[in-house]
Amino acid sequence: MKIERIEAIPFAIPYAKKLQFASGEVDTARHVLVRVHTTDGLIGTAEAPPRPFTYGETQASIIAIINDVFAPQITGLTIFQRERVRALLDRTIGNPTAKAAVDMALWDLIGQSLGASVTDLLGGFGEGMRVCHMLGFDTPEVMVEQAHRMRENYGISTFKVKVGRHPVDLDVAVCRALRAEFGDAIELYIDGNRGWSASESAEALRQMADLGLTLAEELCPADDVLGRRWLVRQAPIPFVADESVPTQADVTRELLGGSATAISIKTARTGFSASQRILGQCEGMGVEVVMGNQIDGQIGTACTVAFGAAFAHTSKRAGELSNFLDMSDDLLVDPLQISDGVLSTRPGPGLGIAVDESKLSHYREDR
Known part of the structure; x- marks a missing residue:
């Protein structure tokens, strides 16, 4: 079963509520749908969410790197040659979400071909994850109201608050x-x-010491090397590296250098193959992980829960799996459903997802 061709389709879906945070804001999901077609007629699906203010990728750059570089390199390989594909893609510097989407689409194909879910192929630990919802910048009153809505409508009781x-x-x-x-x-x-300096971060943690916070993520830039290490040494709770760890080498550097004590794993950034390796690093070093959110749509969220539910270590904490609720629409035939604070993995082989072609036709931007 060989790779015949790859599609990289730009689409744009407005958010019902704009999400604002220290490094930018998002009011429209301008993502790329990545579909890998095989000679046997199967289609593997994933989603690449560009974050130019974090990784330097744009919708146009993701499409260009897939069409001009990745597709010519891997067309003709079998879907089981994941490591060969990985080696070829890694010859190109950067472009993490483009690489991740290709990798996850291949796993979707492998699952479909074997009649097994991606979660079972990866580890098969569980069938879903508890859900954490991210709250973007707003007034205290509005953010409290949003938290109430998430608790009442979806049973969510874990919240990640954007600060900075x-x-x-x-x-x-x-x-x-x-x-x-x-x-x-x-x-x-x-x-x-990365919105605060190290000293501002320390002051904020001091002021919130009585609030029972469980994690602090990327409060100041990792590039402020000495300031970040100074902050992490005094942090009373695990300090999570997220955008500062786009590769395995970065994870090693941040942990061994004392710039982080926990890691956010994002399948949108490291796919399934590299995420497995990062998880192994963290388990071996006794480091906690959280399944992060790249403000994914439902396709990306289905990928995150498929990976997070597969392992005991990633299932310990609630995963950031709900911000698709802030979008005005999505592309799946059968939308994701959060119930009693839990998002279940999809039934069926592969990722268990199907794209609504009429919605894709409506939201795609290349026609």
Whole structure:
């Protein structure tokens, strides 16, 4: 079963509510649908969400690298030659989400060909994950209302609060309001997207020391090497590296250098193959992980839960699996459903997803 061709289709779906955070904002999901076709007529599917303010990729660059570089390199290989594909793609520097989407589409094909789910192929630990919802910048009142809606409608009780504004009091006030409203009924952690300095981060953590936060993610830039290490040494909770660890080598550097004590794994960034390796690194070093969200649509979210549910270590914490709820529409024939705070893996072989061709025709941007 050989790779016959690859499609990279740009599409744009507006968000019902714009998500704002320290490194940017998103009001439209301008993503790329990646489909790998085989000579036997199967189609593997994945989603590449460009984040130019984080990795330098754009919708146009993802399409160009897949069409001009990746497709010519791997067309003609079998779908089981994952390591050969990985070696060829890694000859090109960067482009993490383009590489990840190709990798995940191949896993989807392998599952379909074998009649097995990707989750079972990867590890088969569970059948779903508890869900964490990300709350973007807004007033305390609005963010409390959003948390109420997520709890009442979907049973979600874990929230990741975007922080990194100036002064730090703005975000401290939000976290205080959430804790005051919900008490111990919710889990809270924070993500700064590199928005604060090390000293501002330390002050914010000091002011929020009584709020029972469970994680602090990328509060200051990893490039501020000494300041970041100084901050992590005094952090009272695990300090998560996310956008600073796009490769295995980066994970090693951040952990051994004392710039992080936990890792966010994003399948949108490292696919299934590299994510397995990163998970193994973290398990071997006794480091906690969280399944992160690249503001994925439902296709990307299906990939995240397929990986996260496959392993015991990734299932310990709630995964960031719900921000597709902020989109006005999506591409799946059978939409994802969150119930009682849990997102289940899809039944069926591969990723268990099917694209609604009429919706794709409506939202695609290349016609």
